[in-house]
Amino acid sequence: MEPAIQDHYPDDAAACYGCGRLNDQGLQLKTRWVSDGSGETATETESATETVFTPRPEHTAMPGFVYGGLVASVIDCSGTGSASLAATRDRGIDLVGETGSDAVRFVTGTLEVRYQRPTPMGPPLVVRGRIAEVKGRKVTVELTMTANGETVATGRVIALEAPDTMRAAG
């Protein structure tokens, strides 16, 4: 299995509620390439990213259905994770070992979510991401979430590489 980018965020960027590996109360989302890709850059490959999350009962909107904010959170961190995967690949950085500090840092600039149908509680939610554009420090990712093979939500994340001056507070 391909390495998860979030396992390679530096410790001071690993507290995210959605995807921080050091946040015990968080969702601990993991985003990976699902093919090895053949292009020179991430945008040239046909590679997709994948993030899988199974909602828990506390993520309920109404009995039997998943809270939309949770859906947005999963799409959000799938997008920033995909952006980091793309930038990391484009810079020729190999992700080695179990954890590390070699991933390029991204934050969410814009998050768009379109809820296509109610999301059932129970099955894993599978998010596929496609790198639509890499422009300087800005990466646009298009995402589709499925449950039981049916599309439940689509989204778009514009992720910006965190400026050097941006460091976790405290």
Ligand SMILES: CCCCC/C=C\C/C=C\C/C=C\C/C=C\CCCC(=O)SCCNC(=O)CCNC(=O)[C@H](O)C(C)(C)COP(=O)(O)OP(=O)(O)OC[C@H]1O[C@@H](n2cnc3c(N)ncnc32)[C@H](O)[C@@H]1OP(=O)(O)O
């Ligand atoms: C609160 C969190 C930040 C603190 C954390 C500190 C360090 C951690 C670092 C990395 C994080 C690592 C792991 C965590 C992983 C994921 C986090 C999960 C997702 C989140 O939970 S994260 C929280 C929500 N997130 C924010 O709290 C962002 C607040 N915001 C800003 O910090 C700035 O706003 C920033 C940096 C986004 C941009 O500022 P900037 O100065 O770098 O941008 P600049 O003006 O140079 O523009 C360059 C090009 O980006 C375009 N552009 C600019 N802003 C855009 C936007 N918002 N949407 C779409 N496009 C935008 C321009 O139009 C131009 O495009 P073009 O070149 O095409 O003209």
